[in-house]
């Protein structure tokens with residue numbers, strides 16, 4: 446079986462669903478169920494013995510030791526993290542605890558378990574660490590996209606904490622021989638994306654008749670990847686990635702934020718027109734920029750294609766249409782995640798703005 450951390454979050458839950466749709470290998474899923482963890486994402490697995498969910502912290506050494514000893518996984522896939530840049534600016538401590546201390550404790554638990562495996566199982570074991578392109582810092586317009594050789598220059602508390610975790614993973618390989626691989630992926634979007642992040646926030650605000658808050662001039666550039674393509678990249682790296690290597694994962698879809706927002710508005714105009722017949726783009730409002738906002742990310746995903754034969758299946762046009770449709774088809778999921786805690790976050794983050 447495989448051991449997944451953070452499998453009730455956005456990418457982790459998509460990964461668990463895809464994993465069990467494509468194989469019968471069981472998955473144990475350890476997730477703290479922070480504000481971002483949501484068992485509703487996994488409702489279709491209720492009663493499925495191949496999915497074992499455990500609520501707990503990746504930094505709880507006694508719990509992780511016990512789970513590893515009991516379930517004897519052949520691999521660990523580490524998704525668990527605090528993931529939202531704006532939250533890291535308001536309160537960095539949780540990011541240090543989960544992303545750095547938590548990853549350290551998980552590595553130590555996994556090292557102890559792996560050291561005691563029989564030789565053949567030890568050789569086949571993998572620890573896959575899921576990371577981000579944000580560790581590389583920011584690019585100007587004409588810089589080449591991030592290659593795996595680009596030095597780390599993280600700029601936010603979130604990206605600094607992810608960079609630290611990547612360094613720990615690398616060191617556990619070089620020092621202790623732990624069989625690790627790391628993926629650094631660009632911005633994901635798709636089903637079950639928590640509506641604090643750009644694309645789902647724009648969809649739910651648009652439908653609720655609220656302002657669509659664009660930071661600064663809206664010309665910051667991100668590369669966008671449909672979440673199921675990220676899942677297939679992780680499966681491929683788990684299967685064939687070279688030990689100790691890192692793989693950049695991206696969608697070849699660099700777009701300024703304002704273009705993303707207009708695309709979402711146009712799809713909603715087509716699929717769920719406003720009652721007054723006016724375009725959703727009327728709801729766009731420019732708000733105060735994110736402090737230290739990275740201007741541009743771009744991923745050079747040639748290594749994973751060349752060495753492992755992976756390419757994304759979706760274009761941005763196909764992926765964003767599926768995503769908008771998913772939010773239209775799942776109003777209950779949206780209503781349930783917009784709990785009191787969610788409303789408090791929105792009030793704090795967009796305080797004084799028209800959002």
Ligand code: NAD
Nearest residue numbers: 451453454455456477478479481482502503525526528633
């Ligand atoms: P998310 O915030 O939606 O989910 C994170 C999950 O981790 C939640 O289910 C949460 O409950 C769980 N978690 C948090 N702290 C925990 C702890 N201490 N112990 C156990 N579980 C804990 O995040 P996501 O967007 O799904 O991102 C998953 C991973 O992928 C993260 O490591 C993130 O850095 C990375 N990543 C995300 C993106 C993206 O665009 N979302 C892109 C590249 C990489």
Ligand code: DAU
Nearest residue numbers: 528529530577578579631632641642643658659660665702
């Ligand atoms: O690049 C990968 C990263 O992508 C992941 O590592 C992170 O976990 C993930 O959250 C995401 O980070 P971003 O900061 O790029 O995502 P976010 O959706 O928060 O913002 C995307 C862009 O949109 C960014 O330039 C900020 C802008 N933005 C965001 C929000 C929430 C707005 O203009 N308005 C908003 O209200």
